[in-house]
Amino acid sequence: MITSNKSLPKTETGITGLDEITGGGLPAGRPTLFCGAAGSGKTLFSLEFIVKGATEFNEPGVFMAFEEKAEELSVNVASLGFDLDELQRKKLIKLDHVHIERSEIEETGEYDLDGLFIRLGYAIDSIRAKRVVLDTIENLFSGLTNQSILRAELRRLFQWLKDKGVTAIITGEKGEGSLTRQGLEEYVSDCVILLDHRVTNQISTRLLRIIKYRGSVHGTNEYPFLIDDEGISVLPITSLRLEHGVSSERVSSGVPTLDKMLEGKGFYKGSSILVSGTAGTGKTSLAAYFAHETCLRKDRCLYFAFEESPQQIIRNMRSIGINLQEHVDNGYLEFNASRPTLNGLEMHLLTIHKMVKKFKPSAIILDPITNLITVGSVSEVKGMLIRLIDFLQAEQITVMFTALTLTTIVTEQTDEGVSSLVDAWLLVRDLEFNGERNRGMYIMKSRGMRHSNQVREFVISDEGLSLVDVYLGPDGVLTGSAREAQQLMEETGAVLRTHAVTRKDREIERKRMVLQAKIESLKEEFESVTDELNKSYVEEELRKEIMEKNREQITQKRHHGDINEPGSE
Amino acid sequence: MSKEDPGFFESAGEEEMNRGPEYVLRLFVTGASSNSVRAISNLKQICEKHIKGNYLLEIIDVYQQKALAETEQIIALPLLIKTLPLPERRLIGDMSDEQKVLRGLGLIF
Numbered sequence: 001m002i003t004s005n006k007s008l009p010k011t012e013t014g015i016t017g018l019d020e021i022t023g024g025g026l027p028a029g030r031p032t033l034f035c036g037a038a039g040s041g042k043t044l045f046s047l048e049f050i051v052k053g054a055t056e057f058n059e060p061g062v063f064m065a066f067e068e069k070a071e072e073l074s075v076n077v078a079s080l081g082f083d084l085d086e087l088q089r090k091k092l093i094k095l096d097h098v099h100i101e102r103s104e105i106e107e108t109g110e111y112d113l114d115g116l117f118i119r120l121g122y123a124i125d126s127i128r129a130k131r132v133v134l135d136t137i138e139n140l141f142s143g144l145t146n147q148s149i150l151r152a153e154l155r156r157l158f159q160w161l162k163d164k165g166v167t168a169i170i171t172g173e174k175g176e177g178s179l180t181r182q183g184l185e186e187y188v189s190d191c192v193i194l195l196d197h198r199v200t201n202q203i204s205t206r207l208l209r210i211i212k213y214r215g216s217v218h219g220t221n222e223y224p225f226l227i228d229d230e231g232i233s234v235l236p237i238t239s240l241r242l243e244h245g246v247s248s249e250r251v252s253s254g255v256p257t258l259d260k261m262l263e264g265k266g267f268y269k270g271s272s273i274l275v276s277g278t279a280g281t282g283k284t285s286l287a288a289y290f291a292h293e294t295c296l297r298k299d300r301c302l303y304f305a306f307e308e309s310p311q312q313i314i315r316n317m318r319s320i321g322i323n324l325q326e327h328v329d330n331g332y333l334e335f336n337a338s339r340p341t342l343n344g345l346e347m348h349l350l351t352i353h354k355m356v357k358k359f360k361p362s363a364i365i366l367d368p369i370t371n372l373i374t375v376g377s378v379s380e381v382k383g384m385l386i387r388l389i390d391f392l393q394a395e396q397i398t399v400m401f402t403a404l405t406l407t408t409i410v411t412e413q414t415d416e417g418v419s420s421l422v423d424a425w426l427l428v429r430d431l432e433f434n435g436e437r438n439r440g441m442y443i444m445k446s447r448g449m450r451h452s453n454q455v456r457e458f459v460i461s462d463e464g465l466s467l468v469d470v471y472l473g474p475d476g477v478l479t480g481s482a483r484e485a486q487q488l489m490e491e492t493g494a495v496l497r498t499h500a501v502t503r504k505d506r507e508i509e510r511k512r513m514v515l516q517a518k519i520e521s522l523k524e525e526f527e528s529v530t531d532e533l534n535k536s537y538v539e540e541e542l543r544k545e546i547m548e549k550n551r552e553q554i555t556q557k558r559h560h561g562d563i564n565e566p567g568s569e
Numbered sequence: 570m571s572k573e574d575p576g577f578f579e580s581a582g583e584e585e586m587n588r589g590p591e592y593v594l595r596l597f598v599t600g601a602s603s604n605s606v607r608a609i610s611n612l613k614q615i616c617e618k619h620i621k622g623n624y625l626l627e628i629i630d631v632y633q634q635k636a637l638a639e640t641e642q643i644i645a646l647p648l649l650i651k652t653l654p655l656p657e658r659r660l661i662g663d664m665s666d667e668q669k670v671l672r673g674l675g676l677i678f
Contacts, residue, residue, distance in 0.1 A: 096639055098642065100644055107661055107666075108660050109666050111604060111647060111661045112604060113646075114602070115648065116644045119635070119639050122636065122638060123639070
């Protein structure tokens with residue numbers, strides 16, 4: 001958004017995007033020249049200016065058509081939802097068709113264009129118009145021959161319009177070497193806007209450029225614009241500054257094992273994810289799982305399919321266990337399928353912009369971006385994707401691109417050269433071994449998080465997607481059936497090992513028991529020895545005691561005996 | 570003569586009135602601008618000289634009837650519309666080129 005210059009009053013056009021690149025609209029009360037080749041959208045621009053003025057800004061407008069009849073105009077723009085007849089009845093707009101045919105006119109001397117002035121003045125006054133369109137006034141030059149009169153009169157007309165204070169759009173057909181055939185840019189010097197319609201590789205792109213805008217800053221780039229059933233939208237594309245907010249919130253990829261590789265949490269919200277790989281590696285499946293997961297969280301997801309129709313995707317995804325149809329029915333998922341060649345790149349970008357603004361998704365999927373190459377060069381596609389990523393990041397929308405790599409050699413760049421732009425890059429590749437192809441997946445990069453550096457085998461089955469550790473065998477990386485065989489072998493080994501272990505355990509147990517028994521018997525032995533020893537010791541004691549006792553008795557007896565029984569000893 | 574009320578018919582040939590004039594002309598002018606004044610006098614002169622008594626000339630000031638500008642498809646002024654005889658012809662300018670006026674009126678080829 002260009003900041004508007006307050007000193008110059010501007011009139012909002014109401015045309016999506018145009019007011020942004022002009023910093024608020026066209027110069028108020030002055031004429032603006034819209035020039036461009038036939039079919040570049042001049043009439044539509046000017047008509048939308050009038051209609052929006054009448055319907056949105058309460059500024060009635062006069063549309064003076066020098067080319068198309070009023071009825072034709074009404075019919076032509078009815079498809080855009082403009083009801084000119086109704087607006088005319090309400091006196092909000094006034095259509096006037098100027099018919100001028102040289103063959104019917106004879107010029108017999110001096111004349112002026114007072115008729116046009118009166119006519120226009122009357123139309124302006126009758127509805128109190130604030131806006132005027134003269135489409136294409138240069139047709140006067142084909143109807144009238146006296147150039148010097150015409151030029152003088154046109155100069156007077158533009159001055160007169162300024163004096164009237166109406167904001168006017170003059171359209172002019174592009175001439176050779178000049179902006180308009182009759183050099184109208186000389187007269188209308190305040191604001192000149194060039195419309196272009198370029199066809200490259202059979203695909204057309206409409207472009208708009210502000211050539212000059214006196215007294216105001218303005219965007220100088222070529223801005224693509226789109227004409228569809230809602231009128232014109234101009235795309236103010238490049239946000240040159242990188243200052244969008246970031247989120248540290250995480251969103252699941254929909255594949256738990258993949259989340260595990262990303263710190264167990266998944267991607268950052270609002271980041272851009274690229275899934276690249278060779279044909280048939282499951283890129284769409286990954287994208288569909290991501291969409292599925294987003295919808296399960298009750299967030300909206302917008303799916304741009306450039307290769308398959310929505311029905312095809314839904315059917316195919318059912319085979320791997322997800323039902324996208326129910327999300328479509330619930331309004332969480334919306335498909336937009338179109339061939340890339342339907343539009344130019346800018347148109348695709350615009351379509352995405354418009355759909356995003358309308359649907360307000362929290363995630364979008366572009367599947368695949370590779371096909372866009374068919375409508376633009378690598379640098380153009382890259383430019384478009386930069387702008388898309390900018391836009392989506394500003395809106396905090398997570399985007400997943402899939403890209404087909406044409407070679408199996410892993411390079412540091414994708415074919416679209418967007419790998420440096422994205423925040424996360426998943427690579428799915430074929431691993432061919434042992435007569436079969438398997439998918440291997442790894443994370444090339446994932447900004448701002450620890451991520452696994454392992455190659456995982458990417459298995460797609462009826463139950464869905466999962467990532468399995470690959471096996472490193474003596475012959476290298478093992479995948480598929482070789483991995484399964486290896487797994488089986490390892491399982492067998494494990495069982496055998498367990499068996500062996502238990503046997504040894506029992507052996508040890510037995511040994512321990514034997515040892516225990518031995519210890520017991522030794523203990524017994526020791527106790528019996530001790531007992532034995534104790535027994536003899538006690539006996540000794542006893543004997544000693546008894547002998548002591550005996551001796552005492554004897555001694556006593558002897559004393560008695562000395563008296564009673566001498567010599568009894 | 571430079572300014573006529575709209576709808577004022579000036580018949581120049583009374584003797585022909587009974588069967589109506591062959592030439593029906595309408596001249597649109599803007600007030601008393603120099604082009605208008607010249608156009609009126611030049612046209613009258615030519616008519617008097619070539620189709621005297623056989624024409625009906627209506628002079629209309631567009632300033633007075635602005636709505637006519639749209640309905641009559643008026644851009645350049647002065648404008649002379651030859652309604653009859655058919656085909657209808659439009660002549661613009663101050664009618665100073667007599668040859669062109671005569672050709673426009675179908676008097677010479």
